[in-house]
Amino acid sequence: MKKVYSRPKSLKRNPFHYCPGCGHSVIHRLIAEVIDEMDLQDKAIGIPPPGCSVFAHHYFDVDMAESAHGREAAVATGIKRAFPEAFVFTYQGDGDLAAIGTAETIHAANRGEKMTAIFINNAVYGMTGGQMAPTTLSSMKTTTTPYGRDVEIEGYPIKISEMLALTRGAVYIERTAVNSPANIRKTKKAIRKAFQSQLDNLGFSLVEILSPCPTNWRMEPLESWRWIDEVMAVEFPLGVIKDVTGSKDAD
Amino acid sequence: MAKVLMSGNSIIGEAAIRAGCQCYFGYPITPQNELTEYMAAHLGRRKGCSFVQAESELAAINMVYGASLVGARTMTSSSSPGISLKQEGISYLAASQLPAVIVNMSRGGPGLGSISAAQSDYFQATRGGGHGDYRTIVLAPSSGQELADFTHRAFELADKYQIPVIILGDGMLGQMMEPVEFKHEAPEKPPVRSNALRGAKGRPSRAITTFTSKPTELEEINWSLFRRYQLIQRRETTYEAFMAEDAKLMVVAFGVAARIAKGAIKNVRAEGLKVGMLRPITLWPFPSAQVTSLSSKVKQFLVFEMNMGQMIEDVQLALAGNGDVSFYGRPGGVIPTPSEVAKVISRIYYQKGLK
Numbered sequence: 001m002k003k004v005y006s007r008p009k010s011l012k013r014n015p016f017h018y019c020p021g022c023g024h025s026v027i028h029r030l031i032a033e034v035i036d037e038m039d040l041q042d043k044a045i046g047i048p049p050p051g052c053s054v055f056a057h058h059y060f061d062v063d064m065a066e067s068a069h070g071r072e073a074a075v076a077t078g079i080k081r082a083f084p085e086a087f088v089f090t091y092q093g094d095g096d097l098a099a100i101g102t103a104e105t106i107h108a109a110n111r112g113e114k115m116t117a118i119f120i121n122n123a124v125y126g127m128t129g130g131q132m133a134p135t136t137l138s139s140m141k142t143t144t145t146p147y148g149r150d151v152e153i154e155g156y157p158i159k160i161s162e163m164l165a166l167t168r169g170a171v172y173i174e175r176t177a178v179n180s181p182a183n184i185r186k187t188k189k190a191i192r193k194a195f196q197s198q199l200d201n202l203g204f205s206l207v208e209i210l211s212p213c214p215t216n217w218r219m220e221p222l223e224s225w226r227w228i229d230e231v232m233a234v235e236f237p238l239g240v241i242k243d244v245t246g247s248k249d250a251d
Numbered sequence: 252m253a254k255v256l257m258s259g260n261s262i263i264g265e266a267a268i269r270a271g272c273q274c275y276f277g278y279p280i281t282p283q284n285e286l287t288e289y290m291a292a293h294l295g296r297r298k299g300c301s302f303v304q305a306e307s308e309l310a311a312i313n314m315v316y317g318a319s320l321v322g323a324r325t326m327t328s329s330s331s332p333g334i335s336l337k338q339e340g341i342s343y344l345a346a347s348q349l350p351a352v353i354v355n356m357s358r359g360g361p362g363l364g365s366i367s368a369a370q371s372d373y374f375q376a377t378r379g380g381g382h383g384d385y386r387t388i389v390l391a392p393s394s395g396q397e398l399a400d401f402t403h404r405a406f407e408l409a410d411k412y413q414i415p416v417i418i419l420g421d422g423m424l425g426q427m428m429e430p431v432e433f434k435h436e437a438p439e440k441p442p443v444r445s446n447a448l449r450g451a452k453g454r455p456s457r458a459i460t461t462f463t464s465k466p467t468e469l470e471e472i473n474w475s476l477f478r479r480y481q482l483i484q485r486r487e488t489t490y491e492a493f494m495a496e497d498a499k500l501m502v503v504a505f506g507v508a509a510r511i512a513k514g515a516i517k518n519v520r521a522e523g524l525k526v527g528m529l530r531p532i533t534l535w536p537f538p539s540a541q542v543t544s545l546s547s548k549v550k551q552f553l554v555f556e557m558n559m560g561q562m563i564e565d566v567q568l569a570l571a572g573n574g575d576v577s578f579y580g581r582p583g584g585v586i587p588t589p590s591e592v593a594k595v596i597s598r599i600y601y602q603k604g605l606k
Contacts, residue, residue, distance in 0.1 A: 042452040045321075050462065057458030063448045065320050065459040068343050071313035074305070078317020078325070081301035082274050083449055086321065104313070107306035 008032035010041045012061045021221025023122065023178045023211030024052060028059050030178075030188045031089070031118065034195055035062065040087050045079055047072045047090040051127040053120075056091055070101025073108035076115040087198065089116045094135040095125045098160040105164065112169025112203035116194045119161070119206055121175075122213040123232065130216030134158040137235055142216070157235055161208045165242035171203035173241040177210035177233060179225040186238075197245045210236060254430040259398050259420065262431050263328070263354055264289030266402035269433055272352070273323040273441035274301045276314040280333045281366045282422035283356035287328065299441055308333040312340030312353070319349040320459060322447025324406050328354035330422070331372050332363060334380075341415050342381030345476070346461035350409030350444070352402070353387075354418045356425040359584030367584025368423035370506060373561035376419045377535040384473050386480050388416040388487065389534040391505040395429025403435055410444060412483055419534060421557070423507050423586060483536055490538040491530040494520065498527030499605045501545060502596065503566050504555040505531050507586070512555050514589030515596055524600050534562070542569035551603050552576045555592060557585070575603065 007013070011032040016025040035041055046064040048056035049072060057064035067075045072090035079088050097105050097119050108115065124142055125131040131144040135157050139148040149157075165173050172194050176187040187209055194205035210232050212224035219227060257265065264286050267275070275294050277287035287304070295302030301318075305311035311327045318325040329337060334355045344351050357372045359365035376389045388408050390401045398420065405416040443449075448459055463469050491509075494516060495501065504512040509530040516526050529545065531538050542565075552574050554563040559582045567576055579595045581587050600606060 041456075043450040045448060045450060054460075054462050057460060061451070061456050063451050063456050063458070065317075065347075065448055066461055067316075068313060068339055071309065071316075071340070074310040074313035075317035075320070077303065077310075078274065078276065078314035078319070079321050080317075081303060081314070082318035082323035082325065083321040086450060103306050104310050107310065111303075 008036045010035040010061050012059055014058045016059065017055065018052065019215045021212055021214035021224055023120065023209065026178045026184060027118065027120065027187070027209055027211065028056065030184065030191055032060060034188060034191045038192070038195055038199070040195070043085065043087045045086050045088050047075050047088065049092050049096045051093050051096060053091055054127070070096050070099070071104055072096070072101065073104040073113070073115065073117065077108050077111070077113050080114055084114070087195070089118055089195070091118045092120065093126065094119070094121045094123065094133040098134040098158050102160070105160070106167065109164045109170040109204040109206070110167040112171070114198050114201050115204060116198050117206040118191065119208040120211045121208050121236065122211045124213055124216045126213050126216055134160070135236070137231060159236065161206060161241050164206060167204070169203050170206065170242060171244050172197045172205040173208070175208040175210070175236055175238050175241060177228050177238055179210070179212060179228040183238070193245070193247070196247065200245070202245055208236070210238070252433060254432045256428055256430050257395065258285050258425070259395055259427050259429065260285035260356065260425040261289045262395050262398040263402050263418070264293065265433060266399040267326050267352070267406070268294055268297070269435045269437045270403045270406040271324045271438045271442045272326050272406065273299065274318040274325040276303050276305050276311040276325070276327045278305050278308045278311050278329065278333060280330045282358060282425050283328050283330050283354065285425065286354065286356070308336035309339060312337040315351045316340055316344055316349065319344065319351050320448045322444035322449065324410070324441060326352040326354065328356065330355065331357045331360050334372060334375065338381035341387065342379070342383050342385065343461055344415045345379070345385035345387065346383065347459050348413040349415070350413055351415045352405045352409055352418065353415060354420065356420045356422055358422050359582065365584035366422060368421035368507060368586055369557050369582065369584045370421060370508060371558040371561070371582060372419065373534065373556070373558060376417050377537065377565070385476060386535055388412070388414060388483060389419050390416065391419050391532060391534050392424065393506050393510045393530070395427065395431045398424065399431050399433055408487065412479060414479070419506065421507055487533060488536045488538050488540070489532040490541055491532060493528040493530065495527035495529065497525050498549055499525045500551040500553060500596070500600055500603070501549045502526060502528040502553050502555055503531070503542070503562070504528060505534060505562060508555055508557050511587060511589050511592055515592035518589060518593040519596050519600070522597065524597060524606065526596055526600065531562070537565045537569070539565065539569035542566055546570050546573040550574050551599070551605060553579060553596060553599055555579045558582050
């Protein structure tokens with residue numbers, strides 16, 4: 001019989017600890033598939049953050065080094081400057097990349113560091129129990145916006161990918177989601193394109209992935225998928241935000 | 252090679268390059284800017300080397316973390332307020348057992364303080380500085396030549412014990428022009444540490460992490476760190492004894508304060524006062540055993556620091572009551588002259604009935 005589906009080589013045989021319906025496991029698998037397909041397992045260094053994905057090294061079968069909260073882009077900079085042959089991807093949440101690590105991210109992008117950020121936007125701080133993130137939607141209830149995010153008090157959901165696109169050093173930025181088979185396929189394609197731009201030494205690349213957090217959103221998994229389409233993707237429109245790689249789409 | 256005349260900050264830069272420093276990450280702050288500028292001019296263009304002016308001290312120390320991960324000899328430098336920001340990264344370096352050299356050309360504090368030389372970061376440097384149970388090796392140079400020698404030693408110690416090493420200087424050392432001889436030639440190719448994280452080629456993948464969900468696992472890590480610290484205490488403690496043989500009063504001072512005190516001691520010796528000095532060179536590990544053994548023949552100690560009294564606590568701990576400790580401190584970036592210190596020494600000498 002023909003084998004049509006198997007575990008990627010770059011994914012260890014450890015069961016994911018993520019909550020039912022969480023997007024992390026899908027995204028982990030996509031990254032591992034692309035690492036396999038692009039033959040990067042031997043040269044990849046992954047930088048996971050503190051947070052739900054702090055144990056990403058239990059799953060990825062590549063070299064991994066944990067970063068302090070928000071400093072992934074600085075750590076990646078140090079790695080690439082000392083060892084340019086490495087392939088480096090960071091794995092960061094919204095609080096990590098768009099709040100505490102804003103400066104590191106923007107300046108790494110502006111310097112055109114040859115790195116790829118995988119940016120998981122689930123609109124909350126997941127590990128700490130669902131507090132307001134910089135990307136929390138207006139009126140959205142979280143544990144620190146118990147009456148809903150009031151933009152007059154807490155400000156607006158931040159569009160960090162659009163901000164990063166303004167930097168000259170960023171060459172490829174796309175926003176995708178993992179709430180349907182079609183979107184999952186598009187996400188994989190975006191990851192592949194971002195990785196390729198790093199391999200081509202073009203500059204900074206980032207894939208923002210709208211990812212469900214049913215636990216902290218207090219939703220059923222299916223409901224969380226719908227919510228991404230109906231609410232999240234309205235504030236954070238899907239699609240290519242910047243592409244100056246000059247390459248044609250693979251398909 | 253022949254001696255050359257250089258500013259203290261530039262001396263550290265040149266010595267770092269000669270020690271094989273491959274990557275330097277900096278952020279401007281007075282009084283250490285000449286070091287960052289030296290690295291921009293002399294390291295950035297070297298083959299295989301990299302200089303980055305980071306967006307903050309936080310970013311700079313985390314770039315150091317990244318470069319150290321992949322096995323490079325790497326350094327950052329700053330001055331007091333900037334070193335506070337670097338503490339996050341230093342804690343992670345210590346936890347990950349990664350070598351790095353961090354230079355603090357310290358200035359007066361707290362807060363933005365002053366840009367003049369001070370020694371008020373002794374606690375921060377010797378007590379770990381950041382969160383968690385850890386130590387860093389702290390070297391305290393007091394001359395241009397020592398800046399060169401200790402910079403080289405800092406890289407060697409960092410690699411040998413897989414530990415961040417702090418060079419605690421001050422604005423005066425950094426700005427002063429002094430003749431210096433460099434004893435090492437820069438390597439053709441920067442060295443790469445053998446246990447570096449450079450991709451899982453030909454070996455299983457590895458992870459460098461500092462988080463564990465099991466307290467017993469972290470306890471074991473803390474124990475293993477402290478076993479290494481004990482080894483460092485036994486092997487690497489260094490100090491200088493100056494005119495100590497017949498001394499009735501021992502001055503204890505480090506860095507430029509020790510240099511000022513030397514001048515003062517020569518003055519009072521000329522008047523017949525039997526005064527010597529113990530200068531800790533490693534502030535951590537502190538030469539506690541040497542202080543303890545001194546107390547069998549000397550009973551009077553004068554701690555002189557350019558702060559409100561920080562190292563004095565280590566002296567008192569080492570003496571454990573077996574000696575009388577006086578203190579002279581000048582905080583805020585005030586640099587007393589040798590004759591001012593000499594007056595303090597002779598006053599105490601007579602007050603304590605030593606003559």
